Amino acid sequence: MSSRRIFARPARFAAIAPYVWMGLFFLVPFAFVLKISLSQTAIAQPPYEPVFDLAAGWDALKAAFAALSIDNFKLLGSDDIYVFAYVRSLTVAVTATALLLLIGYPIAYGMARLPKRWQAVAMVLVIVPFWTSFLIRIYAWINILQHDGLLNQILLALHLVSQPVVWLSTDTAMYLGIVYSYLPFMILPLYATLAKMEPVLEEAASDLGAPPWQVFWLVTFPLSLPGVGAGVLLCFIPIVGEFVIPDLLAGSNSLMIGQTLWLEFFTNKDWPVASAAAIVLLVVLLVPLLLYERLQKRQLEQGR
């Protein structure tokens, strides 16, 4: 008899606690975001109305439902600030993901070609920064990029520039920060597929007379597409909603949607608009999120 069958029943009980937890703290909260995105801003505590009060009875509840409106979504669609923020978020995410792929691929490729023993070492070296604090890594770059920071000192010493260059509060700094922070997320899935690839295939192509670039483009790259897909999704989705990196490294003249949401919530105390912005962000990310789920499931549940 297979253990799968016998284990099945107790294993199902194991699902109960995490299921309830995730339902309560991951799924249910979205209902609140949706509800508050349809409410009005109010100068009160909490700062929105109507507030559902189950104790007030059925009629009060009906009145509360009637007061819901889609005004916040209309605002998001009509105010340029929000439209620009969404467009900018998507542009930044696409550009940064492309950069990550361009930079991450050669590194992952180099790792996969190392002797087996060194591959394990290289893998640890790539994972370690991923464990180190996100915020600290961004701060490390502020250190380097500031007006009289190390980068400008080196450039001045080498006479490459005649006066300090402004690096902070620019898009260059933001892209640098994003690439730096997300690089392990791109390298690891790429490396995982490249390392599994049979070297015989590349050798066969090259024995049959293909020049190296053709071997790469016709054999290696197509075979690594699952890793490319995983890496791209793993970077793209969180970058669209990124807050910390653009906030600390980019200028404040054009905001990404994560920053707009943060600003509405913490500075303007406009919870309904912040919630509406979150709902729209979620809708934008729905397709990539579903793709990612399928990929993750296939990887974990059908053997690797």
Next chain:
Amino acid sequence: MRKVSRLSRFNIASLALGLAFLYLPILILVLYSFNASRLVTVWGGWSLRWYRELFNDRAMIEAVWMSLRVAVSSATIATLLGTLAAVALSRGERFRGRTLFSGMLYAPLVMPEVITGLSLLLLFVALNAERGFWTVTIAHTTLTMCFVAVVVQSRLGSLDRSLEEAAMDLGCDPVRAFVAVTLPLIAPAIVAGWMLAFTLSLDDLVIASFTTGPGSATLPIRIYSEVRLGVKPEINAICTLVIALIAVVIVIASLASKLSSSQGESAAPL
């Protein structure tokens, strides 16, 4: 014929540059935390001055304490729940709502933190919960248990099923077979999962900012508000201490996964 070395010069160069890119900024940060000069960019000789100032900064110490308490408690609950979830997904048969279950577990891995943070806060407000230690702990547990589940699940997937079957053929009931055979085999992955959950919690700024209350700032919240005002040598020092702590955690976790990989495939995070 197989070539002697498949490594080209291009491979080595891209590896070296990539690793330098990943490590140099952190090394520079650590180096400057020992700088005696108040000017962050001028090297004034070695000194522990900023570490001393750090220990006199009461707000900073309180933030560190808060962060450590949250990280330990959320990592512990997350490891328990995440391991259960991994077992259910890799050993259970199809059960009602399984797709929803795995969906809820994989989505937070990539979900932008502003969404997770905002939604949890709105829940806490609706429940009228007092915001502080417990709300941040619950929020971090929700995020990190998904990472634990993935790490443990990938270990369970690579495990030889015949061991469990043998235990049951010899008369163990499923629960006992799990405790006596499976659990010791996945223990290294569970340890690695706890460590990952711990560091993720210690690192989180966005979710903690949404779910904490007045007067209970975590370390990243404290660092963030200082960093917004500019670079300060004290921040270099506290960052170095955090890096040192995480380095210790990584060493323990990699020892654990070494144990794990000696019995099969290693369970790397993600």
